[in-house]
Amino acid sequence: MLARVRGHIWGVTHALVVENLVKRYAPGRPPAVDGLSFTLTAGTTLGLLGGNGAGKTTTIAMLLGLLLPTSGRVVALGHDMATDRFAALARMNFSSPYISLPHKLSVRENLKVYGHLYDVRGLDARIARLAEELQLTDFIDRPAGDLSAGQKTRVALAKALINTPALLLLDEPTASLDPDTGDWVRTRLERYRDETGCAILLASHNMAEVERLCGHVLMLKQGRVVDQGSPNDLIARYGRDDLEQVFLDIARGTRAEALA
Ligand SMILES: Nc1ncnc2c1ncn2[C@@H]1O[C@H](COP(=O)(O)OP(=O)(O)OP(=O)(O)O)[C@@H](O)[C@H]1O
Known part of the structure; x- marks a missing residue:
């Protein structure tokens, strides 16, 4: 039965624990994911933001067990993905525009x-x-x-x-939707999360979507977390009006200028 309490589902507080995750596709090339660590609490949504090639899809593929990490550890719903992934996968699911039915x-x-x-x-x-x-x-x-x-x-x-699912991994879940349908899908996701205590990891380039859905955001660049916080904290810290401007500061390396 689902525990309908934020932060706790099926006896597991952290739906996801990621420790020092590394993926190097080929020897001698820089890692696509380079020492990523975070936790995702049941009943919350965590945003994974970064420009093209920052390592979001690679991260999600490792979290699903589709790609083997070079090193590091993923524990999903209390199960170590290296040894016990089928127990976790039964209660996980994902959506990606790269996979067609x-x-x-x-x-x-x-x-x-x-x-x-x-x-x-x-x-x-x-x-x-x-x-x-x-x-x-x-x-x-x-x-x-x-x-x-x-x-x-x-x-x-x-x-x-x-x-x-108790753990949902979403890669661009509202890509190709018109604004009205996109908004409606976001409402559905929020309702599902709040009713079931599901934990959601959201990779998106839609900053308004991330501001609305995510309690915490990881900013990725070249496979590393370069900043993190709640959308409001990040916006205030960078002295900006919205998350899109923060994203641009980080992507263009104008962070120091923004903070000056
Ligand atoms: N199968 C692969 N073999 C080799 N390199 C790869 C492979 N998949 C991704 N990469 C490289 O790993 C890095 C991270 O790619 P990834 O697709 O994870 O980024 P992303 O953040 O999802 O980007 P986007 O926003 O463009 O989807 C990139 O430099 C990419 O070229």
């Missing part, structure tokens, strides 16, 4: 496949509920490959929620 299968068939993979009980009812909540009913029996980018993003979110 089998496009000849209908949306319903896709959700059934993923539901069976996660051994979801009462799968038909779960799919019906997600279809209603995420407004998929108009196209649920159409091939996934025929959908618009925005419709695909909503289906990807349904897939990410199919197993009622």
Whole structure:
């Protein structure tokens, strides 16, 4: 049963503990992720920000166990991903624009496949509920490959929620959505997090989204955390009006100027 208390789910306070994570794709090349450490508390959302090539996708792939770290440790929902990842993966899920669903299968068939993979009980009812909540009913029996980018993003979110995850890793979850639908998806994510105590790691280039959803933000550059804090703390510390300006200061190396 879900513990509906912020900061605590299924007896685990930290949904994610990451210790000194390193990924070097090839010897002699600089690491894509270079000594990353953080914790993610149940019921909260942590933002992972950084420019292109900062190491966000590589980090998420290691957290999911899709990519082996060169060194370091990931403990997800109390399970060490190096030795016990299947126990954690059953209660994790993710959404990424880089992964497309089998496009000849209908949306319903896709959700059934993923539901069976996660051994979801009462799968038909779960799919019906997600279809209603995420407004998929108009196209649920159409091939996934025929959908618009925005419709695909909503289906990807349904897939990410199919197993009622306790830890959700989201890479650009509102990419390709119009502002109204993007806002609506953010509201759904907030509600899901607050109702279930799910922990969310959010990688996004949408600074307004990060300001709204994230209690804490890690600013990544060349695989390292170069600054962190709550969006409001960072904005105040850099003397800026919003997180986008802070992001630009960090990306362009104008931090000292901003702090002067
Ligand atoms: N399979 C790979 N083999 C070798 N190098 C890789 C591989 N995947 C990523 N890299 C390199 O690792 C670094 C980090 O890439 P990554 O995709 O993790 O960044 P990112 O922050 O997700 O970027 P973006 O915002 O562009 O998606 C980059 O220098 C990239 O070229």
